[in-house]
Amino acid sequence: MKRPPKDVIESTRTISRRALVVGTSQIAIMAVLGWRMQSMQVEHADEFRLLAEENRINIRLLPPSRGLIFDRNGEAIADNEQNYRVVMVREDAGDVGEVLSKLTQIVDIAPEQLTRAMEEMQRRSPFVPVTIAERLTWDDVAKINLNTPALPGIQAEVGQSRVYPWGADLAHVVGYVGPVSDYDLSRIDDQDPLLQIPKFQIGKSGAENKLEHTLRGSAGHRRIEVNAVGRVMRELDRQEGDAGKDVQLTIDxxxxxxxxxxxxxxxxxxxxxxxxxxxxxxxxxxxxxxxxxxxxxxxxxxxxxxxxxxxxxxxxxxxxxxxxxxxxxxxxxxxxxxxxxxxxxxxxxxxxxxxxxxxxxxxxxxxxxxxxxxxxxxxxxxxxxxxxxxxxxxxxxxxxxxxxxxxxxxxxxxxxxxxxxxxxxxxxxxxxxxxxxxxxxxxxxxxxxxxxxxxxxxxxxxxxxxxxxxxxxxxxxxxxxxxxxxxxxxxxxxxxxxxxxxxxxxxxxxxxxxxxxxxxxxxxxxxxxxxxxxxxxxxxxxxxxxxxxxxxxxxxxxxxxxxxxxxxxxxxxxxxxxxxxxxxxxxxxxxxxxxxxxxxxxxxxxxxxxxxxxxxxxxxxxxxxxxxxxxxxxxxxxxxxxxxxx
Amino acid sequence: MSYLEHNTKHVPTGLRKIWYINWPLVMLLSAVACAGFLMLYSVAGGSPTPWMEPQMKRFGLGMFLMFAIAMVPIWFWRNMAFVAYGGSLLLLLGVELFGEVRMGAQRWIDLGFMVLQPSEVTKITVVMFIAAYYDWLPNEKTSRPLWVALPVIFILVPTMLVLKQPDLGTALLLLMGGATVMFLAGVHWAYFATVVGAGVAAIVAVFESRGTTWQLIKDYQFRRIDTFIDPSNDPLGAGYHITQAKIALGSGGWTGRGFMQGTQSRLNFLPEKHTDFIFTTLAEEFGFVGASTLLLLYLLIVVFCIASAIGNKDRFAALLTLGIAMTFFLFFAVNMAMVMGLAPVVGVPLPLVSYGGSAMLVLLVAFGLVQSAHVHRPR
The missing domain is CATH 3.40.710.10 (DD-peptidase/beta-lactamase superfamily)
Structure with missing residues (x-):
């Protein structure tokens, strides 16, 4: 069938006219997209930049070291000692059971402790270090370090813990510290973020308790970059806290x-x-x-x-x-x-x-x-x-x-x-x-x-x-x-x-x-x-x-x-x-x-x-x-x- | 039979056709694809695998197909329109019967050498078939009810099949693409006014149906609508994606955070960062300058298609070119509107940039048809 040219011209005109209508509306829509882009990326960029920073940056508290208590002769009666503990990162360990059984051959660890650590590892993300045992001796740490190649995912870490060198003899004066409990949090009106750290040690009795604010010091922090699932990518900066103040008692x-x-x-x-x-x-x-x-x-x-x-x-x-x-x-x-x-x-x-x-x-x-x-x-x-x-x-x-x-x-x-x-x-x-x-x-x-x-x-x-x-x-x-x-x-x-x-x-x-x-x-x-x-x-x-x-x-x-x-x-x-x-x-x-x-x-x-x-x-x-x-x-x-x- | 066939003496033949290819369009397509390679390299953390390399291979294959199709006279493609349409309907039925279920939807069919998404193919074949229909239909019949009803059926059949998968985004694109070709062919305004009115009524009905026994769309689609209206009421669930996407986009600022410096994508806050949400990575790393440049490239592609169609006296060629341009426009407009929070999250990739074989190949084949129309246009 042959179409007369007049028909073709008319049809071409219709198409062109309507194409301009469609084209114009497309350009209008693109203008809206461009305007929206400009509004988000130029006008409100700062707000979104802030949100992105909040997303990626986590602040972790650094507990300060607790002030020491001395007697009048300058002897420490409440001291901080190095506390060696062994932690495990599940994803680095490969076969968790095998690594743990190797570890128990080297270091003496109670079976209950092992089960508790295993349970915690199942609960946490695979990259979170989980403490397996605390208060190891220096010998144990040396053994673990020596056997590092055979113990993937196992690390010996050092922290601080309170020690009372004179034991019972000063217990009633110095008192003691213990992990902060829900009861403590409900009872004391203290906004210190340190108290939110799990198992943070606070004074529970005696001078440790009454001089808590002097001894505790203030929290430092480190800013770390994390990804969407919370894995730490790198440390951005770090500000050490103020260590607690030392106290000298009149006790001889x-x-x-x-x-x-x-x-x-x-x-x-x-x-x-x-x-x-x-x-x-x-x-x-x-x-x-x-x-x-x-x-x-x-x-x-x-x-x-x-x-x-x-x-x-x-x-x-x-x-x-x-x-x-x-x-x-x-x-x-x-x-x-x-x-x-x-x-x-x-x-x-x-x-x-x-x-x-x-x-x-x-x-x-x-x-x-x-x-x-x-x-x-x-x-x-x-x-x-x-x-x-x-x-x-x-x-x-x-x-x-x-x-x-x-x-x-x-x-x-x-x-x-x-x-x-x-x-x-x-x-x-x-x-x-x-x-x-x-x-x-x-x-x-x-x-x-x-x-x-x-x-x-x-x-x-x-x-x-x-x-x-x-x-x-x-x-x-x-x-x-x-x-x-x-x-x-x-x-x-x-x-x-x-x-x-x-x-x-x-x-x-x-x-x-x-x-x-x-x-x-x-x-x-x-x-x-x-x-x-x-x-x-x-x-x-x-x-x-x-x-x-x-x-x-x-x-x-x-x-x-x-x-x-x-x-x-x-x-x-x-x-x-x-x-x-x-x-x-x-x-x-x-x-x-x-x-x-x-x-x-x-x-x-x-x-x-x-x-x-x-x-x-x-x-x-x-x-x-x-x-x-x-x-x-x-x-x-x-x-x-x-x-x-x- | 078109006017064209009687004027073939002005149409280039043989390899000389190469000179008549719409080269600016080829350049624009390549530029957009290159932006895509760059972003795929970036979201992989600075690595050509797993996304950039396969994408480049597919682009190469696609370009080859585009040139091959451009060499074939446009009337051959018009004659093939019915076959293509019928074939894609069969593929859609095949998906329905043998398709693979991935990510909660039945969209893929395994052809042995590649996994094909027939709904992507359908986007082009529907436009092609409707264009061929109006090429065949005498002008005076265009607006008669019976002759309007026919293409509507041609459009609705694949749309329904796609909706069943379910794939709301593609269904919408099919509907809009087909309707645009009908509009361009000169169907009377009144029909469109009626459909828009009915559409509004239907939307109201859909919302009314929520929670009743005759619920019209799936729960997850409702949730997407809710999330779209207010992403903040579910910031960690369904709203998480769009919230994070907006943060990435907005934090780009004027010039962006630098290539491979986008924290949102590098630290995995962005969802689907190599497919549907790839635009946010680009906007984050290259800022307003980069994002608006990409938008401009897309605009130019559409403008070049419209310009080519307006000068084309062949009815099929003009309608096909405009229909493809519209489909292409819908692709990126819906995708961008979606990641900017202007449209609900429906699975529409960013054309030529998002990682994905079917979409890339189908688009380049479509532009092959556009080139063929351009090369073989009556002079």
Whole structure:
């Protein structure tokens, strides 16, 4: 069929016309595409560039190294050690099972650890290093490195972990670190990104906990380029964090370990204060525990063992335990009464062995009574009736005020866990807390440190320090932070009558150095090292009238939990005192027999800066002391690093 | 019978035809293909394998086919149109029956020496067949309902088969390509207005059908639409691709991040970076300058085709050239709109740049037809 040319021309025109329409719309669409390109690539390029950077760059935190804790002699008591661990990268290993079995032939690894590592490897991407074992010895690391060709994917890495070279002996002071837990995160309001690092170690107790922010330092970071599945391609840059600041405590490591050793076998606590700056030279609590167990993650068995021990090794008895101070509180009653002028130093009170107060009979420890007795002798012989009398005269509120002035019943600000505030009771306290009226019997009980009165050994040591100096001594635990000296704890004069103080001190001198004093058995012979003190024996049970009539049961015949607490406070030397010590032996019996020898040994050790010569002791105890010194010298503290001492 | 056959004395013969080839078009095609090689080299991390080398071989084969087809007179191809159309329908049926399932769709057929995607072939054969139909149809019958219904059926049959695979992108291209040829041939405006109206109604119906028992399209297609409307509501799932693609494109800036310096593609944030999303890599590494240059090259290819068609008095040749130009335009426009977030993600490759044998060969064969039309145009 032949088409006439006219037809062809018309058809060509139609096609051309419509082709222009189609072409124009195509160009319009391309213009839209071009405009969109321009808008994304030119106008909004920065936004998209930023998104691309966010995509490809990951920021990883670099944990800073934790600040060290030193004792006053510059010895590290909380140290960082190299922690060698072996990690495995699944994709480099090839046959994981075979490589692991080769590894176990070289290094001893527990089967549970292996299964845990295998499980984690299955969960993670193949290029993520998974820790197989930690805390390898240097020997193991050397073996692994030697066998690298046979162990594809296996690497030995080094990290840092906390170590407490002195183990249990400083556990209550230094505390310990442990991996941050969900509970920690919920409890503390801390935005530090470091806490988001899994298993990041933070201070859990003691100074480690309270000085956390000083010791932790701040995070560094490295920027790494990652691909879409999170594989690290390269490190772009790296900024190291600030290491934690070092801290020097006032604790004297040698005195501390001595005190700890001296308390072995007892459930007891000792506090030694240096009167120059209020430095705490030793805060010993026995029994103790190995803080290194907590760093590694304590086993359930160990944890239950520590918690169920009736001697409570986890409790820092020296600062956290509160006890009726017993006769050691008599200085407070005496000072309150003397300052108030309700009794003079020479005035005597008659002690028949008991005092009747509104029909209730209060007994003196000496059932026969002391007869007529004045302030000096009442302290020296620890007569109770004298204090029953003067307490009634001065009243509880003034006694409580004096107690607080001397550092009892107030919480001392120390970077330690659970510092006890004790209790210096007064009328207001009883009505607001107990909802009862104060009775005169409460005052009588309080006068000899029984009843509601509670004090920690730390508070008793502060009290002794303030009596010994007449100054407001505030205990200080931190000496230097990052090389900066912390404020001294020796404050202004307390404003007490110097004559009264001198009389009290003279009585305390006689307690130890007068033949009739309760602490005479624990006297120090060497001139210039002699100590003054006061014993205390606080009852933890009520003695019924029937028992008293039948004769009070002796401590030795009672079960341990019902025996009296033994206390002793002392300071030395007599002139220009330097150290104050408080000792508690839980359920130890009499203060002069159980606590005073400990106070003497510790204060001598403090004064000599080491083992004292035997002739400082009375001749009859020298053999026993020599034996004791030998035992302490050869002792290795629980959990201490044996090699670090060698 | 076309006017052409009576005027063959002006048509070049033998090897002299080489001189009449549309050489600027050949240059433009080669330039685009070279951009493709460069990008395939880059996304492979600076390596000719696994993508650039095979792609170059296919381009070589394609160019050979293009020249071979250009040498054959256009009326031969017109006579072959019915055979080509019928053959591609058979291939589509073959896919339906024996095809390989890859990536959740049944699109490929193994021919032994190569894996063929018949839907790609169909894009050209439909245009070819509709052009031949209007070449045969007398002018005055063009807009009569019965004669309009016939090509509609010719278009819808392969479209339905492709939709069944399912391949929404190709189906759309078939429909648009065929409709364009009908429009160019002079079918009355009213038909198109009606279809557009019906189309809008159909879209509404599709959305209405969602979640009902008579749901018209697949869930994954719905999800693609959702993701298109708001990629951010599924940033790690279906929206991830388009979000990452936009980031790559936008972060290119004016001049790009440099050859092989695109972090989005190098670090595998980009999906399908050697096929459907290759444009984002180019835009990331060469910036606005590179991307708009490629767009300009594409524009020139379309313009050269239109220019060649407008001067061509042979009805089949003109319609075929314009139809192929439209198909080519739809390829890159849909692909670019898709990676720029202007269109939903439907699997349409970037012509001559994306890695893929079928698309490359089919396009070059199509341009062979365009060249043949150009060489043999009546003078």
């Amino acid at each position: 490591n040698r005195l501390q370990t001595y005190a700890q050793a001296r308390l072995d076998g007892e459930s007891a606590g000792v506090v030694v204060i240096d009167l120059e700056h209020g430095d705490l030279r030793a805060i010993a609590s026995a029994p103790s525990f190995d803080p290194n167990l907590f760093v590694r993650g304590i086993s359930v068995k160990d944890w239950t063992g520590l918690n169920e021990d009736k001697y409570r090794p986890l409790a820092a008895k020296a600062v956290q335990g509160t006890y009726p101070p017993g006769s050691t509180f008599k200085m407070v009653t005496a000072l309150a009464a003397m300052e108030d002028g309700v009794i003079s130093a020479d005035e005597t009170v008659y002690c028949p062995g008991y005092t009747d107060v509104y029909g209730i009979r209060f007994h003196c420890w000496k059932s026969g009574g002391h007869g007529n007795i004045n302030l000096h002798d009442s302290l020296k012989q620890s007569c109770d009736c004298y204090y029953y009398e003067i307490a009634q005269r001065v009243g509880i509120d003034k006694m409580a005020a004096m107690a607080r002035k001397l550092g009892l019943g107030i919480k001392h600000d120390l970077p330690l866990s659970a510092v006890a505030s004790g209790l210096a009771p007064d009328k207001e306290w009883k009505s607001s807390v107990r909802g009862e009226d104060w009775r005169i019997g409460d005052t009588v009980n309080a006068s000899i440190g029984q009843g509601y009165v509670l004090a920690s050994p730390l508070q008793l040591a502060v009290m002794t320090a303030r009596i010994a100096t007449g100054h407001e001594i505030t205990p200080r635990l931190v000496r230097l932070i990052d090389g900066v000296e912390q404020p001294s704890g020796r404050g202004e004069s307390l404003g007490l009558n110097e004559n009264t103080l001198r009389r009290i001190r003279a009585s305390m001198n006689d307690v130890c150095n007068n033949r009739r004093g309760t602490g005479y058995g624990s006297r120090i012979l060497t001139e210039g090292y002699k100590m003054a003190g006061k014993s205390g024996t606080s009852q933890v049970r009520r003695i019924t009238p029937e028992e008293r009539a039948a004769g009070v049961t002796r401590n030795e015949d009672l079960p341990w939990e019902r025996r009296d607490h033994a206390l002793f406070v002392s300071y030395a030397p007599l002139d220009n005192p330097r150290y104050a010590v408080a000792v508690i032996v839980e359920h130890g019996g009499g203060g002069s027999s159980a606590a005073a020898p400990i106070a003497r040994d510790v204060i001598l050790q403090a004064q000599y800066g080491g083992a004292p010569p035997l002739d400082a002791y009375p001749a009859n105890v020298r053999d026993k002391i020599a034996e004791q010194q030998r035992r302490i010298e050869t002792r290795i503290p629980m959990g201490a690093k044996a090699q670090s001492r060698a």
